Amino acid sequence: MGTTASSPRKKVNRIGLELQPYRGRKTTLCAGCGHNAISERIIDAFFEMGIEPSRVIKLSGIGCSSKSPAYFLGGAHGFNGVHGRMPSIGTGAILANRKMIAIGMSGDGDTGAIGIGQFVHLMRRNLPIIYIIEDNGCYGLTKGQFSPTADLGSKRKTGVVNDLPPVDTCALAIELGASFVARSFSGDKKQLTAVLKAALSHRGTAMVDVISPCVTFNDHVGSTKSYAYARDHDEPLGEINFVPYFEEIDIDYEPGSTQVVKMHDGSQLLLKKLEADYDPTDRLEALRVLHETSRRDEFATGVIYVEPDKIDFIEVLNLVEEPLATLPLERVRPAKAAFDEIMEGHR
């Protein structure tokens, strides 16, 4: 690599933008926080997919995770809502303007506790949105209390042991009919970027749970959400390669060794099988793998379940092509004749 070359031409993506517009403000999260790595991967994925930042809306609830939209895609519109209710804001915003690409940032408390109701119904509706859970098993912003994704037996720094079983957001999402469910690890750069790009190619809700260790409150021996634990217990379902619709496949693979999933936008997800066969389009298989890995105290990562052609909420509601928000008066106010007909009906 020519790292010594002076003033190299800055890299631009397929729409001619440099990386800078994909960056956000300086992070205020702790140094080493998994969430910062996730922000970086989001920047990479949007940059590489060539998505104009101004076409994006960033949404979040409350918590460390929910601060992160400020740290990527500075040119995108953002809405930091209330705790656990980001899905409803996202739903309203996307219905108002279906042309926007929505990314929602949540945490394990924001999703698994206060926001579980909205999470459940978001999964049912298949709204077009990328829903990321930055999952560290604790409430960082209020100093480390256990969240609902903390594993049974996981220890706090104080020695307190979690005595309740965790909510598996991926298994729950699949049960609820989610059409894209993935899990990754903030420390796995390659996999997370591929998963995020696949999420961007998905029609409907792409739910991505990312194990993202909290360096301040949950990165010690005895925690099941520490960096060390996550590295030791990460069980990738296979090697993922993502080929966007605008690129040719230049990856060689032996027939039978790789499963190809065609996304709704024409992109392809190449899943190189490891030991066992794994079919991410099989819902029962997905649930079985989640349960089995969890029984072995491991967590499966990768695209766990995908249903590329499931209709999304926009189609269910049969919305016009144009954004509802800016339809002109004549399309949203019925004519006088219609009004008179209604009045006549009340005589």
Place this chain on the structure above:
Amino acid sequence: MLRSAVAAEDAAAKSPAPQVVNDFNIQVATVNGSGSQAANLVLFRSIFQMGIPVSGKNLFPSNIAGLPTWYTIRASKDGYVARKREIDVLVAMNADTARDDVLGLEPGAAVVYDDPMELNALRDDLFFYPVPFDKLIADVCSDAKLRRLVRNVIYDGVLAKLLNISRDQIEMALTKQLGRKVKALALNQAALKSGYDYADEHLTKQDPFVLEPMNQTSGKILIDGNAAAALGAMMAGVTVVAWYPITPSSSLCETLIDYMGKYRIDKETGKATFAVVQAEDEIAAIGMTLGAGWAGARAMTSTSGPGISLMAEFTGLGYYAEVPAVIFDVQRVGPSTGLPTRTAQGDVLSTAVLSHGDTKHLLLLPSSAGECYSMSLKAFDLAERFQTPVFVLSDLDLGMNSWMSEPFEYPTEPLDRGKLLDAETLERLGEWGRYKDVDGDGIAYRSLPGDGMPAYFCRGSGHDSEAHYSERPEDYEENLKRLTTKFDTARDAVPGPVIEREGEGLVGVLAYGSSHWAVLESCDQLNQEAGLALTYCRLRAFPFNGDLTTFIDRCERVYVVEQNRDAQMLSLMRMELTAERIAKLRSVLYFGGLPIDARSITDEILAREGHELAPPNSA
């Protein structure tokens, strides 16, 4: 038959009553789920068709089937449409309540009842009309299952005969009520005829209550406030609706869904120019509304008190982040299961300052079906102009009962989308800050996702005028002060108070919302019974403006009429007005859960004004 004739003759002998024309109150006591609502509306509509001012009120407990329910229909030649306490004509169909219903009547009332109940044994100062409903319905309807549903139409026939509604009128009303249900029509017509004929052949008119055609309703429509509000929303161009079912607001969104499905489908593509979501709860409903409002849609939700409570946090976010939203609150009594089918004006304070921190919201206070429509239209303009949640405070009485109204006017004004940033404005301003007050009215320019204008990060937490995160005390204070400026700008943009009656003395009365109709009637009662001519001022919105203070300044004392226990509007005035003005205000409160009546107000004001109580108005 003979029994009743004797009883009626006795009663007539004791108090020979002159005819009472077009001025009485009918109450129908039935069992819910028995098709009684349709029968009641037929009666209601037939009186309307005769040109007689009429109001109908459904007084129903929170049950779906098999329990008592009452419907009152008031005919009033003088145009009074408030609830009237005294019942003049009772139709007793429910054995469980009949005894109490009869014992509660004033002497001289008429009672149509199901013969086997033998109600005539209870009193000898009423006019009784027994009708063998079971026998009549058996002759009309061979299918025992259907009998229950058409049985009530028989009393429409009986009352038509007794009260002097022509066969044509009542049949026309029945046809209109049933619409296209052709099969049901024949059966119902037969039941109607059977009641009419029975009364004609077997009952002798003894009571004084009769109807005579007038010309007071021609051109008018009949509509409930919820349908009117729904129509206003559709005409305002609402595009995103999120709601959660709750009595008494459900019919607002349900009617809107019907209207939109019919009138807001794009003709070329067959696609919807709107999105309606039945949300998982009211928190999600307001969240979706705010998300849509932030992204530029005209968005709304509709709820009642319990839903308002759940919307508190989000509404505060809407206020601080400055996001337009329209929230219809069809008020009802109490929290939780409270009295969900009873009316109240109980959410005035809670909506005015909903959420934590310093929050103040715009409230619109419709008092008629017409205003449910016009204020619904207006609410969307105000929400976008002021970039804030706007509440429309209706109530169960207004929302769920049918009201006579002049037909609504087709809106001719364009939509006011408020201060949206565009290239020209950006050029003129030089630099833009989402929360920067460049016009001195407290309202900043906003950009929308996808409009090509600069983006901003919307948040409720501390932000500076550029929408950047800030915890600096100066930034926070400046923002709060600007929000106050914005609120002050709104004072003269919301519908102002109106003087409904000019009085003669220095005593005023102030009311709002559905209390209006009872207050109008009470003004007449006070004038007739005690020569007290009050000046009546009706509030139409919060925040208040100078017209309210001008009115208070004209008066020595002002009675503030409200349908709640804690004088909520007066309390709100206490927050805003000077001590001198507050000292003039006196509360007249009604909080029984039924629509407020004039007599309650009149008696209270008379007592306070030191007059003798007038004897009960026995018409």
